[in-house]
Structures are given as C-alpha cells and as structure tokens.
Amino acid sequence: MTTTENRRSRRTEILEDRPVNLDGFVEEWPEKGLVAMESDFDPQPSVRVEGGRIVELDGRARADFDFMDTFIADHAIDVETAEEVNAIPSVEIARALVDPRASRDELTRIGRGLTPAKILDVVKLMNVVEIMMAMQKMRARRTPANQAHSTSAKDNPIQVAADAAEGALRGFAELETTLGVVRYAPLVAIALQVGGQVGRGGVLTQCALEEATELELGMRGITAYAETISVYGTESVFVDGDDTPWSKAFLASAYASRGIKMRFTSGTGSEVQMGNAEGRSMLYLEIRCILMAKGAGVQGLQNGSISCIGVPGAVPGGIRAVAAENLVASWMDLECASGNDQSFSHSAMRRTARLLPQMLPGTDFVCSGYSAVPNADNMFAGSNLDTEDFDDWNTIQRDLQVDGGLRHVREPEILQVREKAARALQAVFAELDLPRITDEEVEAAVYANGSGDYPERDVLEDLKGAQSVMDRGVTGLDLVKALERSGFHDVAENLLTVLRQRVSGDLLQTSAILTDDFVPLSAINDANDYGGPGSGYRLQGERWEQLKKLRHVTSAEDPETEVS
C-alpha cells in the first residue's frame, strides 16, 4: 500500500460532486424520537374495554392518558370491535392488506378497532412493495388524481390566474395557493379561483393561510376547500401551538357547517423537529395524528411528512415510513393527499424514487401538491416536482402505463387558456373596482414562465384593493356576477356550479373531486374496487390514448414527422 493521506481518487471526487451528496443524512437517536418507524421506545399494543369504554390503550391506563390518548380512545377507535380485532395476529392483518382477495371493506372494518401501536405493529411487517400493493387496494377513490401549487414569488394575481388555468388544463383536480405577503391573499385567491375555472370547470381551489382567514375565504366562496389545518402527534406540540384535538375538531365542523370540503394536515418528523417527540418514533406519532383526524370526523388528511420531509428523508428507512403513513391514512378510510410536495433532494434520481410509492399504486392526490409554477415562485418553499418536470412526469406515466393525473397538452391550447384566464381576471378586477390589470400584463401572462416575466404591479395599490375585498364582503357570487357581466358566461357558469356543491354537500364525502361534467367523484360513487389483476382502476381506453401523447413522438405512418 502506497496511498497518501491527502490524495483522493478521481472516482471519489466525481462521486463527491454528485447532487445526492448535497443532501443531509443523520444517524438515528431513538431515545429522542429521531427514528423512522422501528424503535424500542414505542409502546406495545394493548387495549381493554370496560363498560363500553376503553380503559387501557397501548399499555397506558385511562388515568394516565394524555389528551391524544383520550381523544383517540373516545372518538377514533370502535369499542365494539377493539378487543376482537386487536387480538388478530399482526402478521395476518399485514398479509390481508397485501392479499387482493381480502376486501377493502373487511380491512377498513378491522382498521376501525385498532390502536395506534397495533397499526404500527402491522405496517412494520411490510416492505415498501407490500405497502404499495396495499395502497393500490386501500386508497378510497378508485380514480387517482393530483393537486398543484399555484403561487407567485411576487404574489402577482395575473401570474396565479394564468398558471392556475394551465395547471387545470394539464389535469390537476385541485389547486392550492399561498402568499409571500399575507395581505395579498384575497386577490390571489380570487385569481386562483377564476383562472382554475377557465382551465377546466370543476377544479377545486384553496388558499393556505392562518386558520381564521382561511375559514373566512372559504365561507365567502372565494375558495372551495381547505387543507392546512395542522395536527400533531404529541400533547406537548399541540399545546405549544395553543391547540387541542377538540379545537381542531371544532374548526373542522365550521367548514362542514357550510358544506366546504376540508382535510387535516400532519406528517412524520414534525414532533421531533420541534423537540417534543416524547421518545416515540416518527411513524408512531403520525399514526396518532391519523386517528385524531378520523376521530374528528374529517373526510381526509394531507400526510407524507409534508414540510418536515427533510427529517424522515435523512434517517434510515424514512421514505418507507412516509409510504407507510400514506397507507395508514387510506386504510383508516380517509382521503389521502400524499405529499411529494416539498423540496426533497438535490438528486433527480432520489426525487423520483421518493415519488414512486405514491405514483405507482395511485393515491387520492399523488402530490399535495406538485409545483405548477417554477420552484423559484413556489411560496410553499419549493416542491419535489415543478413545471420543469412536466414532460418527465408525462413520460413516466406513458412508460409504466400509470395514471398520475396529468397529461401532455399542446402549446396552442395552453396559450389560449392562459390568455383567457388573464382576460377574465382583468375583467373581474375592473368590475370589482380593483387595481387595473393592463393589456401588457395579459400578454406577459400568455408567454411567461415565472414572476420575473411580468410587469411589476403597484403592490401598495394591490394591498389596498385586497383589503377592500375583505371590507366590502366580496363573495364567490360577486365573482360569478362580475364574470357574467363582462361576457365570461362559461367561466361564470363553472364557478357557480362549483359553489352550488356546498349546498348539496357532495364534496363532504370522502375523497371528493369534480369531473369536467361537475359530477362529484368520491368514495361513495367511485369506490376503489381493486381486487387483484384485471380489477380496480386501469389506465385504458380514451384516457390511455391521451397519456400516450408526448411533446415529441415520431409518427409511425410518416417517420419524417412527429405527432404530439
């Protein structure tokens, strides 16, 4: 051996420069909860029922319950079946989850009685392929879908309207926005709603804000649903945010009272990130969140680590745990908007691998959401996928014959909806006496990529306009009237039909989205009926023909030309 201490091989240098080595990785520290899902410090499953009440949960007597235990024992677990189903060996339940002959109904029945530690015990037996097999069967809605982020680094409403229209046209069933400057919210939420309905009637929109304003925009019909109602797996983290499971349940019922769709948000890693994991694994705590959501009666949950993805992403088996938390949400019969929504890795290969456990089996929303703006404009701090990945995504769908909710759209169609969205917003702003949108801005919106491609807005005037929207009590119906008066009859009709859903309450059903024909598609009328090969959702027929299209495909008829 004649190696010298300071000299590195050329190969090491090349590997050292690979993007994956910019990612952060840490060792596990189970005593503090810095561990994905395999920890000696998680409780052992147990349950005891006396007089119709759970008196022992996962080794803890009722007298020692914290408020999460109390809420879960009293509201999430079916006392009728708890002792029976918890006695089933975990391996039998895990195998039934994977076995296509075991029905989804039977598994949700079993799931309703299980304790958090028992659920963990079951999924710990499953590898990532088995988790995907189970997800394919357990997701609530038969047809998978996708959700987009539509934001602007300058909170520019014209940009948001144009990108919302393009996103809707590309196939996103839900669009989500948030702000850099929070006071801009009313204008940007209006832009998202108008732009979305131009791209495809029936798209649902939301604006992530502090909870009171988010609720108010929902009640006014400026947004169609809500998602950013965060819950946590330990009492200490909950209390830190001045919240309890009951306060979150109360907020949930406020949305339900107006027929507004909503889901909670949680994810592995949040408790340990805040230093209060109470010595439990990330997945154990996330399972408590999932049961809390179920106990609160909400129809769904956004999970998959979400904004804490850097934490499970840095420990061994962390992305397996993230796949498992999505599975548990679906197994508990909740809508699952399954993450893939935050910047995750410097490595394109690793970004894709992180995505497959949701994209391949399909979830209610594969991303929650996919950045339908360049990541530099993403005010959720960047997503795992952005506009530059559209063609890659479409190609992966075509390669694997998997429906990830998007499709290739030819540029003329895209330019057309972008222009119409900007024009519609221009008209709405004029009708509502909001700061003017110029023709120059409309033209910029048609061809732009990011916020830098638009003329600067007068931010102070916009903020005054935003405040006046709140002060004047502008509602979704005012937007409908403004669209109708200015000649955008079809867009007005689309928005009115979306607003009507809150009267019927159909969007309160699990996993509800609206089709192009405004038919609610939910676990009620589009229940997942997967039962093995040849059953369940299959990418075929007209939809498969759509997904065969890419930007560049050589024509078989005339190989000197391309079809797209």
Added chain:
Amino acid sequence: MSAPTAASTSERTLTLKEVGPAKRASRPDEVVVAVSPAFSDPFTKTIVDVPHAEVIRQILAGIEEQGVHARVIKVWDTADLAAVAHTGARLSGSGISIGLLSRGTAMIHQRDLPRLSNLELFPQSPLLDAEVFRRIGSNAAQYAKGESPAPVPTRNDQMARPRWQAKAALLHLKEFECIVAGRKPVEVEPVISRA
C-alpha cells in the same frame, strides 16, 4: 450555498468566562448578546461550520462600529430563541438584544415587544455567514441608538430543507439536553484566543 472555508479563522477559539449573575444594566448605549446553553461549549460552530468565535467576533464588531457597548450573557434555562433573546432584552440597558442559538439561528429583540414578536428574525441558520452576523450586530446597535435601520436582507434557499433540516433537528435536541432548569442567566466575558 457553501460552508465558508474557515482557513483564516479556524485557529480562533471562543471561551465564555463566567463573570457573575447577569444583571440589568442602566447604561442606555448597550446591546446584550444572549447565547443559548450549548453555545461555545459543547458546540463550537454553527450548522454550517462558522466558528462560534467568528460569530461573536463579527457581532461584537458590528455593535462596536456603531459606537455602542456590547455585553454577552449566557441563558441556561431555555433553548427557545424567542425566550433567549427576550431574556437578553429585559437585561439590556437599551432594551435591545441579539439572541443566538448554537446552530446560528438569530433574532434581534426589544424589551417592550411581546416575547413571541421580534425586531428582526433570521430563521434559516444555514444561510447566516460572518457578514450577516456583522450586519446583525450593526443593526442591533442602531436600534439601541434609537435609529430605524433597514432590516438585514434575509435570504431564502428552498434546498436548505433537504440539506439541513434533519441536522437542525439533531442540533436542537442536543441543545435542549444542555438546558439547566432554574439556572439564572450568567454574564460572560468572551475570550477569543488563537489555539
């Protein structure tokens, strides 16, 4: 972002020599720099390897170049940045403080503000380098003089999460282990020496 190469500073080490209980001062021309329990011992550098000696050196230089006096205290009973900074502000003669966590996260606070508010917050520790620390010192000193400086520009890097989020969590947990419940803040004399 890249970690600063600390060639010129790597030989500097920081010792915080305990002087006595931290008291409220009456001189109106001072800024208190309040550091968290693990600052300089056992930790010696921020999340991106800026030596604590350099952090303190730059902050003190930033304060002093405004003609303002600086005093350093160590807070023992919390590792919550707002609490650390607010403790400093309440002891500061001017009512202005800089709170510092070991990983580099920083905040400028004022006595009369609610604890969870602040004058300026620098939440993304991986983006704080020597120059930013100097500007934080300078701005705090200007507030102490009753001026209204333009806030230090905050940076943003969406790829900070995949690179640093887990390490930040780990450092946070370690810092929590260094908390001494009930121990009052201590005034310290920063001694920067060349090893």
